[in-house]
Amino acid sequence: MAKNRERRDLFPGALEMMILQSLRLRPMHGYGLVKHIQQISGDLLQIEEGSLYPALQRMLRAGWLESEVGSSAKGRPTRVYRLTKAGLRHLEQELSSFEQMFDGISRVLAVAKA
Amino acid sequence: MRWLRQLFSRTRRYDDLSVSIQEHIEQKTEELMDEGMSRNEASQAARRAFGNVALLEERSREVWQLHWLESLWADLRFSLHQLWKSPGYTLTAVLTLVIGIGANSAIFTVIDDAMLRSLPVQRPDQLVNVGFAAPNMEQHFIPVQFLPVIRELNHRLHGVSPIAGWAGSMMAVPDDQNTLRSIPGNLVTGNALSMLGVRPLLGRLLTPEDDIPGGPEGGWPVVLDYGFWLSNFHGDPAIVGHHLRISGQPTVIVGVLPSDFHGLFVGQTERVYLPLHFFSALAPTPEQDPLHHPENFNMLTVARLEPGTTLRSLNAQLAAMSPSLIKTLVPQRIKNLPEFRGAHMAAQSAARGFSEIANDYSKPLLLIQGIVLAVLLLCCVNIAGLQTARLESRQHEFAVRSALGAGRRRILQQCLVESLVLAFLGSIFAAGIAWASVKSISGFFTPAGSGDTMQLQPDTHILLFTAALALVTTLLFGLAPALLAGRVAPGLVLKSKGTNARTNLLRHRFFVPAQFSLALVLVFTAGLFTHTLVRLRNNHAGFNPDHVMEVCAQFQALKKSPQEIMELYRSITDYLRTVPGVESASYTWVTPVTGFAPKLDAQSIEHPQNVHSTAWNDVGDGYFSTVGTRLLAGREFTPQDRDRSVCIVNQSAARLLFPGAQPLDDSLKAAMKEDDDVKPFTATCRIVGIAEDARYSSLRDPAPPTVYFPASVSTVGSGSYSNNLVFFIRSQSAATSIGAYRAALARYAPTTGYMIFLPLSDQVDQSIGSERLIARLSGIFAAVALLLSGIGLYGVLALRVQQRRPEIGVRLAVGASRARILMLFLRDALWLVALGTVAGILLIAFTSTFTRRFLYDTSPMQVSVVAGALLTLAVVAIFAALLPARRAAALDPLQVLRDE
16 A cells, blocks of 8 residues: 555645546546546646556545446447546545645745745 | 445456456557557557556555455465365364364463462452461461451451351261262351352352251251262252251252352362351260360351452451450460461452462472473474475465565465464364363372362363464464565576575474474473383382272261270171172271371380381281281281280381391380370380381382381270271272172161272372373373474475485486485484484473472483483484385486476
8 A cells, every 4th residue: 555655646636636627527537537637738747557546446435436337539338437526526625725735835936036 | 334335346346447447458559559550569568558457456456445354354265275275284283283282271271270260259359368377387377267266356357248167077978879978068157158159050058047056947958069969969950958868967958059169179079068057966975066165166267358448458457456366265275386476367368269289289280381382382393394395385376476566464464374274273172172181180189098089170261371372373383484485586486496495494404303302302301200100100119009999987976985986997897808809808097198197206125215206007907918018027916906015017117126136026115295186195015027118108208117006996096087997998899899898887887978989009199190190291292292293304304305306316317226315315314303302402401400309219311211212202203204215215217307
């Protein structure tokens, strides 16, 4: 279990937040999520499969996601992950606290610059 | 309960997960193909990018698991499967553990019951004895008190229940053939049982209303203990209300005590409980009633501290009252005793009751516990050896597992779980064996000639102890191999199919020598104790106990004069001699080897200044031929010898009192001083015979100088229990002797009983109970140790032969003789054993300090025993080594090299 945390990039909760935010747009399958985040971030963020699947299972377990049968880009039936109401609530909480934190950090950085 | 639901929906989740991952890889493959790769290339690239699928699945699954529980459960199932697959190994390991753990549990249970456990009554911690403490007393305390003092204390003490009193007397009850049997009965104050918080199994307990002079209306009530109820009434559930004649007095059974209650005395069984005032009914004359002189009457005391009172505050109260109470209420004759000097009243905890076993056997028991711990250690070493061998053969599996990402901790855990399963399997059977064997072990504790049976009770402690041992042994035998197993270098093992060098080293350099050193110690100590026992047994005892039945007369309650009593002994003996099958019969005052050894001062007429303390005995006519002691000169006593004017001396006494002279027909003077048991007397007697030396108080002590007098009116002169001499009846069958005595009683003393029919040889055995126990058990465990070490050595060599097959093949092919191969392996084995022997000898030097005190006529480094132990070990080692060595020598080189 310890290794999982090491592999989680960025800061704790960031991967979850990005997954939840991505799934807010539409249900996606695993590979779709990887590609989506990569594209949106302009290749700045690369998600490792090694952390993606454990993270998805954690979030399923917490009840933020549900897995269901959807269709792939090529129209083939595939497992997709969909955001639940609980997931949405959690995402909003996380976002607001993230924004506060980000705000705080920006101010500190701004003062330091001046 | 969500985790529970998740626990059950997991299989579906896991399938989902695998499908998702497959789809993930599939989609990536398709995209890569769109970019122009071939299907093969694309699929490989996608997999490479994804990484270790199995590991990832595992990590993802872990999210759902109560991880430790799940992995334990998996390990447990895997272990059971593994053990099931190799029944030989499992059986060997479990049996080994059963022996090791079972032996320890059994001995621990005996120690626990005899020495550690509290009485099985309510809140035993509150119980105290109120008695006297003085520096000169044995253990500085006696738990008895005089009746008037008890009455006074019950008025004046605060914070403590009324003091209960326990006393005892022999009582006669009819046996199944309606002959009276004398049994020890407990006479107790009315509150004695209820204050202990005992709940009767049937009926009721005694009450204070029962304990009144003359007994309550409706007859004397009697409460039976469980053992008495079982053996005399076959556990009849409707026994309450039945009448029972005890020593001629009608009594009524009012209750039966539960099976775990044994009174205050650990191990005692088959007792009846009657009110204290029953003493008056038992006494043949009012003068013989102890309650007639309450000022002299003392008994064992038990009281219960009330909540809030401590032993210390009770002792403070007692200390304050002590001087005046001792001054006014303790008889002068007691105050004059040297042990009573400086005595004051005091209380002590009575939580554990009284244990004779603890007094007499604590050291032998601790020694045996040490022996069985060594056995357990040996068992652990043995199983550790087996396990390493097994783990070696599973190296490939471990290598694969660690290559697939199993951590060392995971492998360690699995190995330990397997060990734990073995240990628990073993301990289940071990607890059963321990439970069953406690009874046979307690048989060794019967005091010589007491006629009592000691009965120890296993309880739930045995299960706790066994479970704890199982855990400890798991760590002992499982940890080292498990640590080694986790250390494989997967690459090396998988590539070369090589062996784990560390486990090999450990097995060869450590396990086998360790086993043999422990086995040597055990075999050697067993040899010492057996030597001791043989020496004690073969000690020429000076009498022949075989075919002699011993039975003690119970004439204490007969209202007869000493003349009449002596006439009774003569008539009964004459009658016994007429019974067909009885070879001879006689009677004696002191029975041999019971530890009882009264002494008198003797001197010859010629050398009156040389006064010697000698043992003595009063015996009937024909005693020496009955007991099998030869007369070297002169004659036996005849029925005409009726006083102490004649005597027989043994060789030692003859040498001591008449140095260099032939004492026959000479005279000696004897003076018996005041003693608790015997009336003082002086006698001048003519020596009519010289007997060979015979052991007297115990087999350990050489025969003391002894003077024998004819049993006479003076022997039984003081009445009561001194009326009781012991009959010896020699015949080829015990039944003949017993039948003859029953018939004699019916004819001459129908109101009296017998206590026990005890073969004299059994009494001799009982007198060396601890030596027999130690020798027997250490012998058994030494045999087990030899077997285990033999198996261990065999296992190591067999594996080594297996591993070196190719080498042997080559050697044979290039011309090595088969004898050479045989020697190669034998030499190997002997090296290991030699290493163990050296370690063993060092251990022996260390243990001899503990064994020394238990030896008799045996040196702690007895050369013959050392040689014997080494020889035994060598034979076992050679035998164990020969089998695999011969197999190696018999290998067909062609076959072996072809297999390569």
